[in-house]
Amino acid sequence: MMRRIVFSVGPMGLIVLASMMVIPFAFADQPSKRPSDEVLGKTLYERHCFSCHGPNGQGDGPAVEALLFKVPKLEPVEADDKTVELVQTGRGTMPSFAASLDKHDTRRILRHMKFEAPVEKTP
Numbered sequence: 274m275m276r277r278i279v280f281s282v283g284p285m286g287l288i289v290l291a292s293m294m295v296i297p298f299a300f301a302d303q304p305s306k307r308p309s310d311e312v313l314g315k316t317l318y319e320r321h322c323f324s325c326h327g328p329n330g331q332g333d334g335p336a337v338e339a340l341l342f343k344v345p346k347l348e349p350v351e352a353d354d355k356t357v358e359l360v361q362t363g364r365g366t367m368p369s370f371a372a373s374l375d376k377h378d379t380r381r382i383l384r385h386m387k388f389e390a391p392v393e394k395t396p
């Protein structure tokens with residue numbers, strides 16, 4: 274049986290087969306490709322906040338037309354504890370995000386909301 278396989282794949286086939294087995298190990302202990310804090314902040318902003326706050330925090334996201342309340346243009350956003358707390362709790366007509374975002378992700382978003390640093394494209 275083994276002979277048959279060897280015979281039918283031939284020497285080149287064996288080299289290809291062998292490298293298919295070795296390559297995954299060669300890459301196995303590379304650090305996993307975790308997105309940077311900047312990319313995470315941008316991605317999470319787009320997922321949770323963009324609909325209301327819009328591309329630059331002007332309060333012109335796509336959901337705003339359907340809302341019965343206005344979303345104010347943001348003042349420069351600080352990524353401090355107070356603002357993290359505010360996003361977690363919600364305020365006025367802004368919903369609470371405590372269930373979907375932890376403090377760290379919230380802070381990543383707030384850093385993104387300075388809308389100043391260029392963000393590399395997510396691969």
Ligand code: HEC
Pocket residue numbers: 318321322323324325326342343344345347350356359360364365366367368370374382383
């Ligand atoms: C449903 C629409 C909506 C969504 C979604 C939303 N916001 Fe807001 N946001 C508001 C409104 C409305 C206000 C003004 C709240 C008030 O009345 O004080 C606000 C205010 C803010 C402020 C300003 C607070 C201040 O200091 O004046 C920050 C910062 C903020 N939002 C961050 C976020 C972040 C971060 C997210 C996503 C995790 C988010 N918002 C998602 C509607 C929204």
